[in-house]
Amino acid sequence: MEEEWTPKITLFCCNWCSYAGSDDAGVGRKQQPPSTRTIRVMCSGRTDPGFVLTALMEGSDAVLFTGCHIGDCHYISGNYKAKKRFEMLKEILDEIGLEDERLQLQWISASEGSEFAEYIRKVTEEIKAIGPSPLRQEWMK
């Protein structure tokens, strides 16, 4: 039997909240599908639209913006800026017809390991349901 396909998801985590939340999931041994590849940035406000588009073009089946909950940003307001950029990217990707699930935003606090794991399981299922990203092949043409 052919092995089940695991999507590849690029996950941007901020150093203070979501990366720590992801660590907390590990410490709590919260099992997750091996779908994510984490890139640590100091603040979600550093998540550059260029990184996101590159990830999608290189073959990422989805990209996740994560960071501190609104109001909790370690750098006062970086996550507001991340949210703005996320919304802007969303419009672009809608325009080219990419499925909604492929770009997501989730706030995760440093203690939300369980929520983090739950979220990764959910996203992975969603991406499995819609299959590999068409973007990479499109780009290669």
Place this chain on the structure above:
Amino acid sequence: MEKVGSVLVVGGGVGGIQASLDLADSGYKVYLIEHRPSIGGGMAQLDKTFPTCDCSLCIESPKLVESSRHPNIDVLGYTELLSVGGESGNFIAKIKKKTRHVDINICTGCGACTQKCVVKKIPSEFDEGIGERRAIYIPFSQAVPNKATIDIDHCRIFAQNKICKVCQKACTAGAIDFDLKDEYEDLDVGAILFATGAVPYDPSELKQYLPDHPDVLTAMQYERLMCANGPTIGHVKRFSDGEEPKRIAFIQCVGSRNPKIGIEYCSAVCCNYATKESIITKEHNRDTDISIFYMDYRACGKGFEEFYKRGQDDYGINYVRSRVAEVYESDGNLTIKYEDLAEAKLKEEQFDMVILSVGLSQSKKTQELITSIGVDLNEFGNLATTIDHPVETNVKGIFVCGTAQGPKDIPETVAQSSGAAGKIGSLLSEARNTLTTKKELPPEKDVLGLEPRIGVFVCHCGINIGGIVNIPEVVEYVKTLPNVVYATEVPYACSDDGNKQIFDKIHELDLSRVVMAACTPRTHEPLFHATCAEAGLNPFLFEFANIREHCSWIHMNEKEKATEKAKEIVRMSIAKARLLEPLGRGEIPVNQKALVIGAGISGMSAALDLAAGGFPVYLVERTGELGGLLKHITSLPNGEDPEQIVNNTIKKVEENNLITVYPNSEVSDVSGSVGDFKAKVISPEKEEEIDFGIAIIATGGEAFKPEGYYGYDGKRVITQFELEKIIDKVEAKTIVMIQCVGAREEAPRTYCSKICCTEAVKNAIRIKKQKPKTDIFILYKDVRTYGTNEVLYTKAREAGVIFVRYDDLRKPVVNEYVDVYDEFIGENIKIKPDLVVLSTPMVPNDDNAEVGKMFKVPLAPTKFFFEAHVKLRPVDFATDGVYLCGLAHGPKPIDECIAQASAAAGRASIPLAAGKVIAEAIVASPDEERCVGCAICEDKCAYLAVTIEDGKAVVNKAMCKGCGTCVTACPTGAMEQLHFKNNQILAQVKHAFAW
């Protein structure tokens, strides 16, 4: 005798930790001892903190790690103080390091032993008995020190004399040794700080509340129940049947305000934590019904009244003013029998779960230790202090902070901790830097422009990684990647052996980059950074690959996929490592002079503390006299003499050669940043330029003038503040005091002013003492005599002062008569007073906005200043080098103002004493060639660190925090974030998929 430059801090809660960090940062060696296995205290157990609902451990944990990594702090967990000899400057403290039966130099905290131990179901202390641990345990996953401890009361070997070596076998590091013994040591220290905290009141004797019922929990147990790292992973459920409770009741003042059990004081935190726990419960499930049964709701603290309002208006929490008689069980449900005070009726109501809001009390053992040392306790069993010396005990050289001194919340604890650290710093200033160590580092090797030589170390972490990920396979794969000149596996990279191996290979193979595939950089990066630096490699040429938390631990059943993922994670890190650049940590010199704005009791106290540390101070006062509001106060709640306190302080300020006072003066034209400020001090006579390294804002506040409220005329209707001055001459036969006049209302005075209830009660007692026949009525909304002020409330009632409650719907009417509805008798009463006294709130200084703008520091909506962090940085601003204290921060009594003043001075002493600040290395860095001066970066920076000068972006490295938000915003790619450069992150993104 020469003073010793070291300090013993007893108690590793947030207070002890903060004081240790402050002391170690200002040039003292610190021994931080904690009798429990891990530091963190009660704060580590909390799910969230009020009033911001910040995740508690998330904000505390970085401080735990920082203290354990600090070269000048010895964190001694599982250690007790036995006795103290000697005197101030030269104490000898005898300590006992209880054995864990685990060699802490070998234990890596991997937790393998705790998973194998066969003795299960021991009630976990960390989970307040509602969770379980084993006989060998690590109390919580972020424990510091992160070491296992054998509980000999339960271990099969010690408690049952059985042969069991399961944990020893599970420990591949070989750390467990059943023969280890307790160790005793004498520490030479110059000063001692008691940060021994408090314990939650044990309600087991209050049988009327059914404390033993499985669905009756203490608030601390409920906190653990709600917490994501608690026994139910944050699922709120009943222990009787596992069902989610639909109706929850909180009973307040359990173990507080109860003379019957010998606890007269109010615990000061319970009202607010009950609201917090209710709000979190509501956030878990909006449909949960929550009632809080309280006597007086005491929201005494910054932002607490607003938090209480949110609980009522936004979350629909049902606050029931009542006295609870008992809780009884019927048909599996809990019924609360109570007197509804609003309707003066006995009522009953059913709930699924009852939470007892237990107060703070002192452990007998701690009290005995403290008295044996000769330190006085007060009538409440806390370490005794005075109003003008809030962190000093009766023994010179022995200090106190936090709840050991009386019930209080986290920010007040942190302020006292920094205050005590500041006081100790001044006391021992001649011994500063005598016992601290500074590592001498070799010169850094040059790597710029050379082809990278990467060494990769893949850590087994015992079986934590190696048991899942096929490490030899990862190593073989890594060797095929470009620039990798060396790859190896290590059993425990973080061990001394592991570090030595890294150190040796950097030398031997001339490595110019190191990649560590192991655990999380958040805890271990500083360790490997230090190793690289010792080997002459710039620490920023090191990169982590997290294959434990992000791989082996979360893919335990998919070994092959975990191995593939691990390869990719390491590949991404190598891709970034190739592009890493060495970074310098610049030093910014600090001008050792200080500016203090405002010469009230706060500003003067701060100036004196700074001067005691040897730093020259400019003390600028807007008015013509020193002393501020305290000059107008004629008595204090505990009987101390305010005139003496303020006059003594003024005298000390005037006599101090290091303090230059500028009366009738204002500060203007402030420029510069931490270490290098300049400003003008302007008075009608002259204008002077000053330069200074730090500034403390102590602009104070004033009593609100209630124009238009209750016929205020300054004669028959006066304010509480005005009463102070004439109180001994008052001839009135009948006096009515009205509380909350102009407070707890619309913006900006939404807040509770914290001190007015105590003021009113204090003045009422004073009048009653002089003229017992005077009739005094106090009309109140809640009597907020929080903390130990509660005894004044009792005294006032005993003296015959009559308390009548009113609410916003039925405010008193003041004419010739005062007409007020008395809910106790259920009808309006008329009083004919000769004098009406209005208790009005403290309001912020009207020039706060201007001062704030000059120093680039923000104001809260109430127009008081807004500190860097409500909980953990109460006297700092987000802007480095600027601090605040006293009423400028918010309304508070004098002892709290003085504690904050010492805290601000203590915090400010850190850069002043060092004479320099270390600049952040990971900062934004603009490329002048590509910058077009569009100023988008300037607009995006939350710290005002970016400015446009001559058409180009300039980053002030002292102010940049390195978030990288401006980098992302830069349209031309001119702005870069060092260590997180665009090409570095892009390399990671690309190599997630292939090389």
